[in-house]
Amino acid sequence: MLNTSKEMETNNVKAFGAENRDASLKQMKIQRREPSANDIEIDILYCGVCHSDLHTVRNDWGGSIYPAVPGHEIVGRITKIGNSVSKFKVGDLAAVGCMVDSCGQCSSCTQDLEQYCVPGFTGTYNGKDRHLGGQTFGGYSEKVVVDERFVLRVPENLDPAAAAPLLCAGITTWSPLRHWKVKKGDKVAVVGLGGLGHMAIKLAKALGAHVTLFSRSPEKEKDAKALGADAIVISTDKQQMSSVNAAFDLIIDTVPYVHDVNEYIPALNINGTIVLVGYLGPLEPMLNTVPMILGRKSVAGSVIGGIAETQEMLDFCGKHNIVSEIELIKMQDINEAYERMLKSDVRYRFVIDMESLKT
Numbered sequence: 001m002l003n004t005s006k007e008m009e010t011n012n013v014k015a016f017g018a019e020n021r022d023a024s025l026k027q028m029k030i031q032r033r034e035p036s037a038n039d040i041e042i043d044i045l046y047c048g049v050c051h052s053d054l055h056t057v058r059n060d061w062g063g064s065i066y067p068a069v070p071g072h073e074i075v076g077r078i079t080k081i082g083n084s085v086s087k088f089k090v091g092d093l094a095a096v097g098c099m100v101d102s103c104g105q106c107s108s109c110t111q112d113l114e115q116y117c118v119p120g121f122t123g124t125y126n127g128k129d130r131h132l133g134g135q136t137f138g139g140y141s142e143k144v145v146v147d148e149r150f151v152l153r154v155p156e157n158l159d160p161a162a163a164a165p166l167l168c169a170g171i172t173t174w175s176p177l178r179h180w181k182v183k184k185g186d187k188v189a190v191v192g193l194g195g196l197g198h199m200a201i202k203l204a205k206a207l208g209a210h211v212t213l214f215s216r217s218p219e220k221e222k223d224a225k226a227l228g229a230d231a232i233v234i235s236t237d238k239q240q241m242s243s244v245n246a247a248f249d250l251i252i253d254t255v256p257y258v259h260d261v262n263e264y265i266p267a268l269n270i271n272g273t274i275v276l277v278g279y280l281g282p283l284e285p286m287l288n289t290v291p292m293i294l295g296r297k298s299v300a301g302s303v304i305g306g307i308a309e310t311q312e313m314l315d316f317c318g319k320h321n322i323v324s325e326i327e328l329i330k331m332q333d334i335n336e337a338y339e340r341m342l343k344s345d346v347r348y349r350f351v352i353d354m355e356s357l358k359t
């Protein structure tokens with residue numbers, strides 16, 4: 001039910017956001033609702049920095065609403081719960097990813113696929129706030145209030161800062177690995193070694209796959225191997241590219257900007273799939289269907305993952321001790337972090353220590 005801000009009690013919290021697409025992020029105040037019956041209030045400890053945050057701030061996809069307060073890799077402690085909350089208690093470590101709501105009734109939601117909610121899920125930021133009206137504000141803030149259906153449990157054995165990126169980079173790469181049923185011995189490749197790419201390597205490896213990285217950056221080879229990659233192919237080297245003909249069952253492409261996807265089709269085995277999770281928009285050059293038709297190959301897309309699948313991934317990471325490789329930054333360093341992300345200079349996820357916003 002949509003409540004208006006007049007009916008709802010709200011609290012002012014500190015946040016960091018951008019007033020328009022050309023502006024740097026700066027400190028601002030936003031409103032959070034007082035938790036209602038099914039809500040959980042979380043004091044944010046850490047928030048990962050996803051390339052989608054940057055796309056949203058700079059309006060790369062169109063449709064950004066300002067002020068934009070990004071952040072959808074949230075880990076924190078529960079400070080308040082509503083009367084009807086049953087799965088969590090005050091003091092629990094909790095997490096929020098890319099969604100804070102969905103219709104709950106459509107054919108996708110009823111199959112635990114809230115990320116494909118037919119009327120559309122509510123994004124943690126830049127979504128339509130169903131409670132207060134206006135846009136939703138993300139995790140670059142002191143607190144967040146979320147319906148318990150969209151709150152995740154973080155295994156206590158994981159470092160909470162390094163676990164934060166699991167909420168987007170982790171689930172976005174886990175979901176295609178599971179959907180395409182990757183198992184021991186399968187040949188998986190990952191395009192791009194950034195936030196998503198490094199999680200894809202770790203997760204595919206933990207599922208028992210043989211993992212290859214495609215990268216434009218030869219200097220990342222050592223890291224790729226340390227993360228679990230069995231091989232690396234420099235994507236700008238034609239000879240190296242032709243050495244992996246018909247080599248892979250699944251390729252996860254995390255590149256954020258338009259690039260030539262045709263270059264990767266020969267690397268797919270018969271029945272192989274390249275799943276695009278990075279770039280959103282028309283491809284240039286266009287896709288050539290010939291090698292797809294002649295090899296029964298698929299080009300697919302995938303967005304994040306459902307809530308149950310996200311919990312499954314977090315539990316798997318808890319069991320296998322998997323977290324992200326992070327560089328902890330202060331909230332005030334976010335603009336510099338974005339510039340480094342644009343230069344592919346992230347090793348391999350920035351995470352904001354939210355304590356820096358409180359001081």
Ligand code: NAP
Pocket residue numbers: 049050051052053055168169172191192193194195196197214215216217220254255256257258259276277278279280302303304341342344345346348
């Ligand atoms: P990131 O940390 O910046 O990593 C992207 C990597 O891609 C870079 O490290 C670089 O790796 C490679 N790359 C960058 N620009 C490139 C270019 N122009 N051509 C070829 N390769 C390039 O970004 P991220 O946070 O992993 O996010 C990746 C993309 O996924 C973003 O577009 C983001 O919005 C999107 N995303 C999608 C979902 C979803 O649900 N589908 C969820 C989260 C994020 P090398 O140096 O190894 O080449």
Ligand code: ZN
Pocket residue numbers: 050051052053072098168169
């Ligand atoms: Zn993200």
